[in-house]
Amino acid sequence: MKDKAVLAYSGGLDTSIAINWLQENYNVDVIALLVDVGQPGNLKKAAEKALKAGAVESLIVEAKKDFAENYVASSLIANAVYEGKYPLATALSRPLIGKALAEKAKQSKAKYIAHGCTGKGNDQVRIELAAAAIAPDIKIIAPVRKHKMTRSQAIDYAKEKGIEVEAKKKSPYSIDENLWGRSAECGILEDPWVEPPKAAYAWTVDPQDAPDKHLYINIGFKSGVPISIDEHKLSFDKLIANLNEIGGRFGIGRIDQVENRLVGIKSREIYEAPAATILIAAHRELEALVLEREMLHFKQSLEHKYAQLIYNGQWFSPLKEAMDAFFVQSQCNVEGEVRLKLYKGNATVVGRSSKYSLYDLGLATYEEGDTFDQAKAEGFIELFGMSFKTWARKNK
Ligand code: ARG
Numbered sequence: 001m002k003d004k005a006v007l008a009y010s011g012g013l014d015t016s017i018a019i020n021w022l023q024e025n026y027n028v029d030v031i032a033l034l035v036d037v038g039q040p041g042n043l044k045k046a047a048e049k050a051l052k053a054g055a056v057e058s059l060i061v062e063a064k065k066d067f068a069e070n071y072v073a074s075s076l077i078a079n080a081v082y083e084g085k086y087p088l089a090t091a092l093s094r095p096l097i098g099k100a101l102a103e104k105a106k107q108s109k110a111k112y113i114a115h116g117c118t119g120k121g122n123d124q125v126r127i128e129l130a131a132a133a134i135a136p137d138i139k140i141i142a143p144v145r146k147h148k149m150t151r152s153q154a155i156d157y158a159k160e161k162g163i164e165v166e167a168k169k170k171s172p173y174s175i176d177e178n179l180w181g182r183s184a185e186c187g188i189l190e191d192p193w194v195e196p197p198k199a200a201y202a203w204t205v206d207p208q209d210a211p212d213k214h215l216y217i218n219i220g221f222k223s224g225v226p227i228s229i230d231e232h233k234l235s236f237d238k239l240i241a242n243l244n245e246i247g248g249r250f251g252i253g254r255i256d257q258v259e260n261r262l263v264g265i266k267s268r269e270i271y272e273a274p275a276a277t278i279l280i281a282a283h284r285e286l287e288a289l290v291l292e293r294e295m296l297h298f299k300q301s302l303e304h305k306y307a308q309l310i311y312n313g314q315w316f317s318p319l320k321e322a323m324d325a326f327f328v329q330s331q332c333n334v335e336g337e338v339r340l341k342l343y344k345g346n347a348t349v350v351g352r353s354s355k356y357s358l359y360d361l362g363l364a365t366y367e368e369g370d371t372f373d374q375a376k377a378e379g380f381i382e383l384f385g386m387s388f389k390t391w392a393r394k395n396k
Contacts, residue, residue, distance in 0.1 A: 004110035011046025015116040032058040038179030068237035077224040080307040087276035089181030095315035098130025119145040126313035133316035181273030203272040207251035207345030214343035224331030247274025251345040282338035285349040
């Protein structure tokens with residue numbers, strides 16, 4: 001009996017020719033695995049294409065809910081953004097895909113896992129480390145990394161092997177999409193001085209073409225996770241899809257970033273993440289209202305590290321797991337409503353409320369009803385400033 005390889009399949013040219021290439025170079029039966037994390041396109045048709053290209057089995061893993069509830073939600077409660085900007089859409093999908101590959105490989109007793117990542121990116125690391133968490137000794141084959149093929153070589157190879165190539169001209173960019181956002185790189189975007197052409201964007205309108213009238217929306221949260229839009233309850237995956245649509249119409253969530261890849265390269269990326277942009281802004285504001293000061297500040301100091309772990313493919317790591325426990329615990333009172341105003345590329349929080357609000361009007365007000373005893377401030381500064389004043393006297 002032949003050995004098997006489970007291939008992370010996207011339906012694109014690279015992973016389609018990989019099927020044939022794996023058969024010829026490794027003499028394996030190929031199982032194509034397409035994971036649905038909310039990317040657009042006809043996935044059923046893509047899966048059928050894998051069979052035509054020679055896969056012995058082709059399956060779609062329906063993972064939108066799993067992705068939203070077990071990957072995106074963890075990232076959102078940590079307000080995770082890489083290098084202050086990127087909400088990590090691609091980075092979040094890779095551990096799920098790597099896990100699905102390893103599980104299928106175990107179940108079908110496959111010797112190999114294969115993926116179409118290049119050797120220059122983060123995705124290879126994320127997929128391989130996630131797979132290793134489930135199957136530490138599984139063998140990896142990465143045809144694209146091994147045999148750098150140009151686009152035209154790949155087309156020639158496909159034609160030679162009778163593999164269907166889509167007639168329409170492929171986008172000049174390398175695109176990755178899922179519920180949490182869209183990533184675009186390559187082509188003219190590689191010049192960090194050049195403004196992204198209109199065609200680099202697909203989910204969002206140019207803010208200057210967005211409606212002249214603003215829109216207010218209300219997001220409801222429970223345990224740090226969004227549960228409703230304008231009091232209308234939605235599952236998290238549907239809520240995200242909904243906000244991507246609304247936010248996209250208002251030109252919200254365009255991110256132009258030069259980032260540090262794990263492999264040591266700086267790269268220029270264009271992201272579109274309307275829902276992520278809206279929800280992270282809303283979540284932060286709700287936390288500001290309900291989290292006790294020390295909790296809030298300490299949590300913020302962890303968020304940067306957590307985003308790095310996600311970016312670097314350390315999703316299934318002991319540190320990430322321990323940090324998750326902290327973040328989940330921190331969210332028990334993150335419940336309430338946040339009101340945002342969407343207008344020409346901006347999602348501005350204009351209101352927040354919660355039954356766990358720590359905002360005490362009596363303490364805060366400068367109007368009537370002040371309960372803050374200002375006389376106590378004098379002694380407070382005296383003690384708080386004691387060590388400082390001692391230092392100041394010496395160092396005058
Ligand atoms: N630079 C981003 C990341 O590392 C996006 C990668 C996008 N991948 C792609 N095939 N276009 O997460």
